Amino acid sequence: MRKLLPITLLSLSVLILLALRRGSQPIYIAGRPGVSAVGSDLAAVGCAPAPDLSAMRVDGQGKFAPFFIGWGHYSYKVHTNIDSAQLYFDQGLNLYYSYHLTEALASFKEAARFDPECTMAYWGQALSMGPYYNSYTYKMPAAVLSVLEQMNRTAANAPEKEKALVNVMGRRYSADTSDSQRKQLNRDYAEGLLQLMGRYPDDIDLKALYVDAVMLEHSWDFWTGDGQPKSWTTELVDDCNAILKAHPSHPAALHYKIHLVEASRHPEQALAAADSLQVVMPGVPHMVHMSSHMYQRNGLYAKGIDVNDKASQLAVQYDTTALNLKLGLFAQTHFDGVETYCALNANMYVKAIQTSYHLRKIILRSYKSRLANPFFQYLYMMPMMAYVRSGKWKVAMDEPAPDSSLHYASLLYEFGKGMACLRLHHMDSAERHLARLRLWLKDSSLTVRIMPFNAPIEGAKIAEAILAGEICFSKKDYKGAIRWLEKGVTVEDGMIYREPKDWPIPVRHYLGDCLLKLHRPADAEKVYREDLVHNPGNGWALVGLGRRAEYKKAFAKAEEVPTASVY
Known part of the structure; x- marks a missing residue:
């Protein structure tokens, strides 16, 4: 008999009073000459804070993650007979695609709680613990080694494609906890995914993971100052377009395409992706916010204000829905920063002042040390x-x-x-x-x-x-x-x-x-x-x-x- 997810009183958890709580993200030191060791401060603008491993505690019901509403319906089938494990794997993958790494990691751990033999639940944890969009500050957490052991232990009974994914994930890490070969490991991982794409050409998630892997090698570096694509950019945009042709609402392709073209001279090519994200993932703070990247790049500043308002409200919901994860509202420093920029450009002075003072209040109340x-x-x-x-x-x-x-x-x-x-x-x-x-x-x-x-x-x-x-x-x-x-x-x-x-x-x-x-x-x-x-x-x-x-x-x-x- 298959084990089912208990969702009793789920809606009640979402209606918790939206009390303003605050948490902090871990700081990863860049540690290179001439580069500031500010670590996760980059999350304020870089969209991809590291997962907070210290927050991986169960709640009062013994759960690592709640069911977050509003992440859509996208599913990637994995080898498990337990519905709840599949559901939480899907939640984890969708949240990983959304750069909600702490929530993704917790969701994959919840999938493993329901099915300890689900190889992909551990693969997802390793995915979430890897480099993120601000890879300059990344250093491999030692805890990933035990996750890899569990992933490899369960892989014996996994299907061939999952075994292949396990092997590629193994190329992303080494036993060297100093992570001194990180650049080469990132390249090996991306090349491994490219090889898998050749073996499984109809698997659009392999293509999405490959796009993600190469983007992480070149964070914020897709266009020259005079508007020319870097050597890796066109391929990645084409891959996103190919995914969207096969699945127009694929969350990763919608998200990544925006990042890939936002600095280009033709940002309008991702406006449709921006509009789609709000429909595909209406409850995910960062994905709702992502639409504003395109709106502010196309002069649609009022729309940028609206979606950042929604994203801020959703961030509060996430924080109060998963108190055990101590998410806090650090993401709001980014949402408020972009919203203020939109208001300045729209000459909406009242909104600009309201949002910029809210931003200042958050910094002074909860992140004052980051003023360094x-x-x-x-x-x-x-x-x-x-x-x-x-x-x-x-x-x-x-x-x-x-x-x-x-x-x-x-x-x-x-x-x-x-x-x-x-x-x-x-x-x-x-x-x-x-x-x-x-x-x-x-x-x-x-x-x-x-x-x-x-x-x-x-x-x-x-x-x-x-x-x-x-x-x-x-x-x-x-x-x-x-x-x-x-x-x-x-x-x-x-x-x-x-x-x-x-x-x-x-x-x-x-x-x-x-x-x-x-x-x-x-x-x-x-x-x-x-x-x-x-x-x-x-x-x-x-x-x-x-x-x-x-x-x-x-x-x-x-x-x-x-x-x-x-x-």
């Missing part, structure tokens, strides 16, 4: 970016200075205050703020790059370029103004893509505005058209181009439609 990371200082200063983007100069003047130990936050504060003073015609004060900004610019800590993203010095140089350029323009040093702003454009164009972007207000918006004021409309038009290549559909460039019908639509939910590309 300059990117968290950038997130912390998002309210100041909202003041500058929407021209709220008097409010900016009242913004208190951050703690002086926060060097990058202090630099961004000087930028915002300098812009406010300039727009309020306090030139001397604006120049004093620029001078203080330049003192912070000398801080060597800003040159440390947090792999695989940008060093904060790049955002700092853009802040200097905008403020210096605008001061020059106000002093009628027009050549100096253009020179500074063009310098800022060069820095901005050289930055690695991430979301939210490391600098939220395109320098071209300032450059184009200056050129229009200098009665150089042809030059301004060129600048704005270039901006639309980098930031498709954004209303600010459309205002600069005078394309009224389009920018009115772009700012449909704004408190006011701007009359220029900058305030």
